[in-house]
């Protein structure tokens with residue numbers, strides 16, 4: 001069954017937001033667990049043929065889960081459907097807020113320039129990312145968005161959180177895609 005874009009987004013929204021009252025606690029010590037959820041999202045994305053990047057947005061004050069997502073670039077044929085953008089969009093719409101000043105983002109890969117700009121626009125409090133991305137990253141590499149004079153909000157940044165596992169997931173995904181006999185259309 002084909003779904004209109006709005007229906008797909010509504011379903012994603014239902015799946016992403018655990019509690020509309022913000023009562024679903026991720027953890028009181030909330031640093032390790034959100035990255036676990038982000039890794040779980042990344043693996044779920046890989047099963048759909050998406051580059052395994054997962055993102056989780058939590059309320060930094062109490063650890064409440066605001067949204068979780070993996071990339072949807074392939075499934076939606078949308079080059080902008082990166083996990084970070086999706087969690088920001090879902091949380092902002094659900095909360096009715098254009099700025100998420102208490103929110104912390106956990107993402108398995110260094111955000112690209114587009115997502116870094118969105119993080120700045122959304123005024124996120126903290127950014128935790130896993131693997132560094134020398135080819136496509138926009139935080140520690142390339143345009144270094146947060147260091148530009150035209151960037152008006154820089155979150156606190158922690159890079160390399162669970163870096164080994166996040167990087168391994170990406171490496172395995174691309175190794176499988178390159179493996180002989182692994183047909184591109186073999187994902188069903």
Ligand SMILES: [Zn+2]
Pocket residue numbers: 082084111112113114115116
């Ligand atoms: Zn991105």
